[in-house]
Structures are given as structure tokens and as C-alpha cells.
Amino acid sequence: MTNLPTWSGYLRPDGRKGIRNIVLVIYTVECASHVAQAIAQGENDVHVIGFPGCYDNQYAIRLILSLARHPNVGAVLAVGLGCEYTQAAKIADVARQSGRPAEWLLIQDTGGTRTSIERGKQIVTTLRRQIFRETPRVPMGLADLTVGCECGGSDGTSGLVGNPVVGAFFDRLVDAGGTAIFEEIVEMIGLKEIMLERAASANAREQLEAAYDKAVRYCQQVRQYSVSPGNFAGGLTTIEEKSMGAIAKSGSRPIQGVIKVGQQPPWPGLWVMDSVPDDHFMMFGYTNPNDTEGLMDLISGGSQLVLLVTGRGSVIGSAVAPLVKVTGNSQTFARMSEDMDFDAGRVLSGLLTLDQAADELGDLIASTAAGTPSKPEALGHREYFVMYKHQDAPSTEQGCRK
């Protein structure tokens, strides 16, 4: 990555640029999920997201709407059953207000399964033709890119090389004027002072301290820290040890502040995303029920591309934004090369320096941004997971989220 890469992106009406041009089908209750999945089945560039319950949760709606207005999304079809709380028509309205073509249908009004699927496929075909024809193509570079990263299935190599290689790439991204988001405040436990020292401002320091203290209270309350059996089996002994490895993925640049799920960073640079439920309803919902939830959070912050660092190996992908999977464990890469995009373990075996690996990862990210499918993408992975929880989302105008 000696020369800063550029590629051709998709310009959205709000000025943001996407690296994909997809139609997003959104279902508003589990009862509509079969129809929504069938509408997207066999269609190119049509992804599905949705949530399970006949339940109005502000957090989940904010998350869904941030995905409906995501830079990789060109058009939206909202699919409801017809009697649930969440309103498909309102989701389509919000997408239209953002300048995107959007439609909605209610299954109970349209007919049964087959009729609704046929109607949905007609709508999706029309929307796809429209965005294919009308979306302006524009030059794009690292300064236009937001990349999110989390780690999952970590082992002893993740903190040694997997996360540090991503951290070195994040430094390059931030220096080029781009935006980097990392997650998992529950994986900063034990490192309060180290985190606070990296705050870019007094305001950011205050946000980090509040988010850290909340995460500790949360883990104490639910009696579960963010370490899994596979982490322990892979050689990590304590949450503090996992945290030190996890934080390495943030690189070394100052932290601009804390955003919550569904919020975009108000300016470029390095940001932390807080996905922990707020105190007033802390026991409702979960912070990190699985890796897919974390990736959806990062995508909701506007990440056009996401990274998962996994020492143990993983076979997930993600809807809306392509996932690039990095492992620091060359054994895992060899065993699961059909799923793993990048072998950072070569740094441990002396084949590459950390800087060379970060440059190579940067080239892979640029080529994925330019349209080359990542491995999970090519395999057809489009996982999504929308959690219900309670989080307030103050204005982002001051870059202030307490």
C-alpha cells in the first residue's frame, strides 16, 4: 500500500459513498421472514435483514434504519406481515427521505406466501434496475472509507499478530483521512488507564470513562465476561489478557470518542462503538451474544467494509457490508483457507514484517472495496442479527455521547 489506492464507488444522495450497490429487503417480524428470504433467493445483490419479534424496541428500529440508509444500500423493500408493531411503511418512508427508491408490502394485504414472494420479486427487480441505471459512479479512496473491526474466536495468536496487523492498517487508514471503528468495550476490561490515555480530547476521555465503567457494571451484573470456552482453550486465561490482545486492533492513533449502535462517527479518525445496554435497563438484552451482532453494530455505524480477526477460525459473513476475515494462526488459515481471507500468522513465522502485512491487508481491502468479493461474500454468507436492548442515543452533533 505504498501508493494510496483508489477505486470506483457509488454516490448516495447524502454524499456518502458505497462500495456495493444492493437492494435491501427488511422484514419487520419473524412471521414475514420466510417470504423475505424467498424474495431474495437467487437474486444478485439483494440482501435480507430483519428482526424476530412483534415488539417495538427503539434500539432495534434505530439499527434497522441505519442499515436502510447505509452507503452500500441503493434501494429498500420493507416486508411486513401486517399486524405487528414495527411499521414497514415507515421504514420505506425513511429510506425514501434519504433519496433512495423504496417500497413496502404487507403479506396479509398482498395474499399468501406465493403471491407475496412473486410481488416482492417484481419490486426487487424494478428497484435493482433503477439503482443500476441511476446511481452515479464516483472515484473513491481511503478517505471515503469507514472500516469496522472486531475479533471473534480469539486465541493466543490474535493479540500477537492478528489484531496488531489490523491496528497497523487502522493507523494507515486514519492517517489517510479515513474512519476506523472498533467494538467491544467489554473487551477493554482491565485496561481503563491505557484507554483513557489515548483519548483525543477531554470530551473523548469523559465518554471513554463512562463507557468503560458501564461495561464493568454490566459484566458484574450478568456474571459473564466477554471470554468464551474457545478463547480459554486457545490459551487466553483471563479477560484482562484477552482485552490487551483485543485493544491491539485499534492501532495507535488517538480515540476521537464513543458512538452508540446506529450512530455514525461525526468526523473521521478512530472511534469506539459502545454496544452495552444502558444502566436503566441493563439486564434486558445482551452486549455481545455472537460475532454477527457485533458486525451488524459496526455496519450500522456506516462501515462499508468490516474485518473479523479470528485465531480459532470462523465461517460467518455479513449482510450489507462485505466481511474480510483475518487470522493470526497459520494452522487455522491452512485448515480453513476456503473461509479465511488473510494469514497474518506469516508475521509470526518470519515471512513478513508487521508493516508488510498491514500493507498487504490494505491492498486486499482496497481490492475488496473495488468489487472483488471477499471469501465470505463469494461463499454466499449474508448473516445478520438484530438484538433487542435499550440504549439512549444522544445527538452526534457535538461528537458527544455520554
Place this chain on the structure above:
Amino acid sequence: MTASCFKIHPKDNVATLLDDAPPGIVTTRGSDDSVILTEAIALGHKVALCDIAADGPIIKFGVPIGTASQTIQRGDWVHLHNCRSNFDARSATLDLHSGTTTDMRYD
């Protein structure tokens, strides 16, 4: 080929195994030191680089990542059986090899 381990920070009293290693000598990447493993240690797991007293800090990345729950000898495997978290009390109850919980009922 002799297995090797990696000491991240000069202050560390543990190193991470870069290979699955049987008992015996392993070299330390980035220095002339070596350490004799008292038991087999798997890739990604930690070996004690010096004797560590009970209740002494386990140092990795240059920071305390836990506390010795018993006396640890140089060359020992450092894991759930002899190192406890300063935050997460439950981790000391996990199965040493699989990391699975022992307090969840499946009946």
C-alpha cells in the same frame, strides 16, 4: 526443530508458545533465552519465564493480566489452574482444558 515462544514485553514473566511443544527446551523468539517446559504446552498458551510466587502478578504485554493463584515454577504452563482474573471470578471455575463452564446445569 526446537519449538519457540514469544515474549511480548521486556517486563513480561510469561511468553506465548508459537508451536505445540512437548516437555523440554523451547527458544524465546527475539532473545537468546530459552526455557525448559515442565509439561506439554499448546500453541497460543503461556509458559512461565521465571518462578512466580502465589498472589504475584502475571505480566504479559507489560501489564498485569491476572494473579497467580498458587506458586508457579519457571517452565510451567500458566492457565486457569494457577492464574486468576482480577475481574472475572467465574473463570477460575472453568474446565482447564476445554474452557467450558462447570456451573451450568444441562439436566
